[in-house]
């Protein structure tokens with residue numbers, strides 16, 4: 508496969524980049540963080556989105572090196588923003604299942620934080636329900652370590668996976684991210700509205716923050732605010748942007 512051969516060279520050739528999507532506090536309007544999202548600037552095919560190469564990278568095992576690059580780059584960028592004098596915010600990094608199977612994930616993250624100088628509380632890791640369920644005991648052990656270090660932990664795409672509520676309470680989480688599938692038709696589907704309301708109540712009952720993904724309209728924002736959802740992320744405020752443009756959007760930087 509052509510793409511697989513190219514993928515092997517992409518890291519050394521510096522073809523990956525991160526875009527950052529702001530996350531906004533629904534009560535205060537403040538920026539609370541950004542989610543780092545990888546892209547591949549392919550020399551011939553142009554900008555390739557992650558869903559076209561992440562699973563391939565998982566199959567070939569390259570996700571370990573790519574994932575480390577993502578952590579390193581996101582933490583270094585966030586630290587650079589703080590050193591430029593901007594108010595500190597979190598940066599969220601998506602983890603894949605293979606990274607948990609490495610066993611030394613907490614050690615790796617500890618090293619990246621030390622090398623970049625970023626405080627642990629300004630890093631967030633996003634896991635999905637399907638990742639978390641692969642080997643629950645390993646997942647919980649790693650997450651416990653990360654939590655003890657002060658790293659923030661969120662459950663991504665919540666509601667679309669297949670974890671049980673009983674399992675949810677065993678993960679040391681800080682935040683639930685409501686999948687945009689539920690947000691999409693929020694204002695026209697009373698069922699989706701009811702589901703979102705239930706997720707917010709569930710999250711708050713477990714002492715978690717709740718953030719809604721894929722917020723595209725003011726009506727969605729107003730509904731989420733009215734039911735006490737904590738934060739939002741989506742095209743309404745900003746699409747994912749290259750670092751300089753993201754800083755401009757987040758900090759009104761010039």
Ligand code: G
Nearest residue numbers: 543544545556557558561577601602603747
């Ligand atoms: O940016 P976009 O909306 O196209 O992201 C699509 C998917 O790719 C999302 O599910 C996101 O979680 C995943 N993704 C983006 N960046 C990374 C990354 O750095 N590592 C992993 N494992 N997944 C990522």
Ligand code: G
Nearest residue numbers: 601663664720721722723740741742743747
């Ligand atoms: O699975 P994960 O939540 O990590 O993926 C985030 C994905 O959602 C990214 O590919 C990002 O580009 C996309 N995204 C972010 N905001 C919006 C939005 O408001 N609408 C839509 N349709 N997609 C969004």
Ligand code: MN
Nearest residue numbers: 542601633663
């Ligand atoms: Mn995510």
Ligand code: NA
Nearest residue numbers: 663664686720
């Ligand atoms: Na998501």
